[in-house]
Amino acid sequence: MWGGVLHHVINEHEWIVSIGSTGSNHCHHGPLAENADEEKEWLKKNSKAHSVLRNIIFDRRFLKKIPFYLNARDTGELENFQQQILQYASKRFAYTPPVYRARNRLAAIDHNIHYSRNINKNRHGEIMYKRIYNKKSGRWIASPLKVEKTYPHIRELKKAVIQMRLADEVGMYRPMVLEDSDPRRISANLAPVIPPPVSTLVQEQIARRS
Ligand SMILES: [Zn+2]
Structure with a gap:
């Protein structure tokens, strides 16, 4: 995947010869935005910039160190933070998006504010x-x-x-308006198809059973 960077930067997202015995021969990103070409320039194959990048990507000393960093990274702090989030937003309950976001923020503040406290x-x-x-x-x-x-x-x-x-001059008894970023604006439920009326579903199920 790392070596694939050399292909990606020249706007080549699939290639024939894989890099290394277990390497893949395509990028792992989804479809690129249609105007990706306009937004940023691609490097030219074998240009100076491209060959300098090749030296960096395949730098032996750097490659040798990668396993060390992959193993040595300490995920303890991240795990602590995940635990902290669970304390504020237990998986046993369902939250509306604003409530879930607020609870995550509380967890983040708690974590940040107490992170470097004394021993x-x-x-x-x-x-x-x-x-x-x-x-x-x-x-x-x-x-x-x-x-x-x-x-x-x-x-x-x-x-x-x-x-x-x-x-607040309006008070609490106004109708709630969903925020612009509220995912419920996109869809009230996550099913990709519009639900048929409940009565139709019941009819179908009865028909199937008989
Ligand atoms: Zn790519």
Whole structure:
């Protein structure tokens, strides 16, 4: 996929000879926008820029390091954040899009605001640890215990909510208008076909059973 970049940049999205024994012979992106050609210029095959790029893509030292980076990357923080999102938006409930977005934002604020908080130390000034079980690796690890969260933003948010209510001249009893970006504007449900009336469905099902 990495080597395919050399083809992609010259507007070649399928090629005959695959790169390496397991390489693919086409780009993995979907159809390009129709005006893709106008928006950005493609490189010319074997031009200076293209051959310089080839040297970068196939740089031996760089290629050798790739497995290291792929394995060494630490997804722990990302997993923490995913857990955080689940605390705010449990999968056991259904949310409307604005509610889901708001809950994700709360999770993000919580994560960002508490991310670099201090590590807890005991009376002797030693770092305190807690045990965490990693499901993926099946191992227990010790992780530094951070000081308790303080949620300083909640107070500010509450204040802002009350201020908005007080300054709102229309009140809460107006009909709700969907935001421009609300996905329900596109479709009330995700089925690609328009649903027939319920009565028709019932008739069909009875007919099928008899
Ligand atoms: Zn491509």
